[in-house]
Amino acid sequence: MSGSREISPLTLNRLSVYLRCLRDLQSLGVDRISSQEMADRYHLSSAQIRKDLAYFGEFGVRGVGYDVSSLAERLHALLGLDVEQRLIIVGMGHLGRALASYPGFNDGSFRVVAGVDIDPKKVGRRMGHLPVYHRDELRELTERTGARIAVIAVPAAAAQETLDSLVAAGLRTILNFAPVHLRASDGVRLKNVDMRIHLEEIAFHLGVGRDDLERAEG
Amino acid sequence: MSGSREISPLTLNRLSVYLRCLRDLQSLGVDRISSQEMADRYHLSSAQIRKDLAYFGEFGVRGVGYDVSSLAERLHALLGLDVEQRLIIVGMGHLGRALASYPGFNDGSFRVVAGVDIDPKKVGRRMGHLPVYHRDELRELTERTGARIAVIAVPAAAAQETLDSLVAAGLRTILNFAPVHLRASDGVRLKNVDMRIHLEEIAFHLGVGRDDLERAEG
DNA sequence: TCATGTGAAGCAGTTCACAGCG
DNA sequence: CGCTGTGAACTGCTTCACATGA
Numbered sequence: 001m002s003g004s005r006e007i008s009p010l011t012l013n014r015l016s017v018y019l020r021c022l023r024d025l026q027s028l029g030v031d032r033i034s035s036q037e038m039a040d041r042y043h044l045s046s047a048q049i050r051k052d053l054a055y056f057g058e059f060g061v062r063g064v065g066y067d068v069s070s071l072a073e074r075l076h077a078l079l080g081l082d083v084e085q086r087l088i089i090v091g092m093g094h095l096g097r098a099l100a101s102y103p104g105f106n107d108g109s110f111r112v113v114a115g116v117d118i119d120p121k122k123v124g125r126r127m128g129h130l131p132v133y134h135r136d137e138l139r140e141l142t143e144r145t146g147a148r149i150a151v152i153a154v155p156a157a158a159a160q161e162t163l164d165s166l167v168a169a170g171l172r173t174i175l176n177f178a179p180v181h182l183r184a185s186d187g188v189r190l191k192n193v194d195m196r197i198h199l200e201e202i203a204f205h206l207g208v209g210r211d212d213l214e215r216a217e218g
Numbered sequence: 219m220s221g222s223r224e225i226s227p228l229t230l231n232r233l234s235v236y237l238r239c240l241r242d243l244q245s246l247g248v249d250r251i252s253s254q255e256m257a258d259r260y261h262l263s264s265a266q267i268r269k270d271l272a273y274f275g276e277f278g279v280r281g282v283g284y285d286v287s288s289l290a291e292r293l294h295a296l297l298g299l300d301v302e303q304r305l306i307i308v309g310m311g312h313l314g315r316a317l318a319s320y321p322g323f324n325d326g327s328f329r330v331v332a333g334v335d336i337d338p339k340k341v342g343r344r345m346g347h348l349p350v351y352h353r354d355e356l357r358e359l360t361e362r363t364g365a366r367i368a369v370i371a372v373p374a375a376a377a378q379e380t381l382d383s384l385v386a387a388g389l390r391t392i393l394n395f396a397p398v399h400l401r402a403s404d405g406v407r408l409k410n411v412d413m414r415i416h417l418e419e420i421a422f423h424l425g426v427g428r429d430d431l432e433r434a435e436g
Numbered sequence: 437t438c439a440t441g442t443g444a445a446g447c448a449g450t451t452c453a454c455a456g457c458g
Numbered sequence: 459c460g461c462t463g464t465g466a467a468c469t470g471c472t473t474c475a476c477a478t479g480a
Contacts, residue, residue: 009419010449016418020399034461043401046461047451054463062457062462079418080425087417094319098312103374103397104414110421148424149417156321173420179321181238183261191420195411196322199305199367200234200297201227202391202409203328206366207298228471252439264439265473272441280440280480438480445474452467458460 014052015075017044022072034065081109086147088171090162091154092117092132095177099151100130113145135162138169149173156180163190232270233293235262240290252283299327304365306389308380309372310335310350313395317369318348331363353380356387367391374398381408 021042025033035053039046053059053066059074060066076082087105089096092115099105100112115132117123123134133141141147150171154162159178166174167188174190176182184190239260243251253271257264271277271284277292278284294300305323307314310333317323318330333350335341341352351359359365368389372380377396384392385406392408394400402408 008449012419012422013415016415036461045451047453048449050462051450051464058463060462063460064458065461080422081418083425085421085424094312094316098316099413101312102413104412105417110417149421173424175416175420189420189423191416193413193416194322195317195320197231197234198393198409198411199323199328200299201230202393202407203303203367204230204298205407206303206391207301226471254439263473265475266471268440269442269472276441278440280478281438282480283439439478440480441478442476443474444476445472447472448470450467450469453465455462455464457462 011052011055012079014048015079017042018049018052019072019075019079019081022068022075025068026072031068032065033068035060037065076109084108085110085149086113086145087111087149087151088114088116088138088141088145088147089130089151089153090116090135090166091152091158091178092119092122092127093153093155096151096153097127099153099177101128105151110149113147114141116141135165138165138171142169142171147171149175152176152178152182154178229270229273230297232266233297235260236267236270237290237293237297237299240286240293243286244290249286250283251286253278255283294327302326303328303367304331304363305329305367305369306332306334306356306359306363306365307348307369307371308334308353308384309370309376309396310337310340310345311371311373314369314371315345317371317395319346323369328367331365332359334359353383356383356389360387360389365389367393370394370396370400372396 021038035046035049038044038049050060053071056078059071087110089100089112096115100115104110105112112130115127115130116135116138117132118135122132125132148171150166150173152159152162152166152174156179159176159180159182163174163176163182167185172188174188176190176192177195179194179196181192182190239256253264253267256262256267268278271289274296277289305328307318307330314333318333322328323330330348333345333348334353334356335350336353340350343350366389368384368391370377370380370384370392374397377394377398377400381392381394381400385403390406392406394408394410395413397412397414399410400408
């Protein structure tokens with residue numbers, strides 16, 4: 001069993017969380033930790049930590065716990081973070097520029113190597129150290145930089161044609177921040193990031209208990 | 219049973235999705251639809267649509283389906299979207315400005331009414347029609363505008379003190395876009411939005427199958 | 437008849453509790 | 459002894475399949 005069973009996105013995201021906790025522990029100088037103490041510190045579940053980790057191999061030592069640094073390195077590699085992935089961001093408005101300088105997008109595992117836009121006032125310039133190219137240069141840019149991930153940060157109306165250009169340029173792993181739900185064709189891994197839904201989720205509770213909603217069940 | 223059982227975030231998010239589908243159907247001129255056809259069009263599950271909707275009351279007509287407009291209005295009200303919620307965005311960098319002009323944050327149900335920063339070059343000005351105030355004015359600003367939701371869009375290092383100021387100013391519903399996991403005190407509804415985790419999730423699959431990872435189980 | 441609304445079944449993800457090992 | 463790794467129990471979400479009712 002070479003770890004080939006399908007891994008759930010929930011587990012995957014928890015592994016990312018564990019890695020961040022371990023990095024924090026490293027910065028605090030902690031070099032050994034039990035699942036219980038980790039759960040207490042970061043409000044997680046100790047049983048779940050053990051199950052998640054054990055799924056990929058025996059990382060811990062019975063009676064002792066986990067070695068912080070070596071577990072961090074294992075997770076780092078497991079998540080594919082030991083190979084730097086280069087990103088291209090399409091759309092150099094505020095959102096594109098925010099993502100271009102977002103720490104998590106430029107940290108050794110990921111690096112934004114180019115911006116793309118169609119506005120002649122932006123193309124050919126540098127925006128916060130990031131060179132900006134025209135969308136027509138995407139294929140050449142992808143090949144030259146070795147980027148394998150693209151981020152869509154254009155207005156909703158331009159998102160579909162942007163996706164088409166990206167796929168045509170050979171990019172197959174795409175994160176869409178435009179406020180429209182795009183559908184991926186076969187062989188393309190696309191994730192739609194919807195920032196509005198977070199707002200609806202927290203705002204919902206502001207309205208719970210309003211009298212005029214109680215009739216909804218009638 | 220006045221809809222007072224706890225509703226899961228998953229169901230809540232699906233209701234948002236249904237509402238968008240219905241809005242799309244309205245724009246297409248469709249005025250009646252079955253759960254089956256809706257599932258086919260938008261790649262959802264018909265049984266789940268019926269279950270989710272039936273949980274809040276009998277919205278449909280047996281043998282016929284759902285009335286698009288009236289269902290849309292019901293969901294709109296159920297999600298609390300019929301009362302406009304005013305937002306304050308703290309941090310007027312690219313991210314803050316991107317969110318200030320994000321369509322989903324300014325659409326009749328939500329409206330960004332003010333920006334907040336501590337940079338004297340930004341305070342007192344308008345950035346894309348949005349007036350910018352100093353953090354010290356938060357309490358007065360909150361009371362005057364009636365805003366009940368705040369969005370944190372400051373650098374990670376400033377996020378905790380920003381959260382403290384917001385709570386001190388009486389804001390209890392907060393969306394955090396800073397790349398750090400904040401913990402809410404009692405009575406504060408806080409949601410951390412982590413953009414990096416989406417990147418890790420799609421990038422993980424680029425690394426699956428790499429030879430040097432196969433040993434992880436050993 | 438046709439599509440909803442809904443118990444029952446099925447499945448996935450989480451927690452429990454302890455055997456096993458350092 | 460202490461803590462991991464793990465089967466078993468449990469919880470909650472999704473899907474099935476059909477009785478119900480327009």
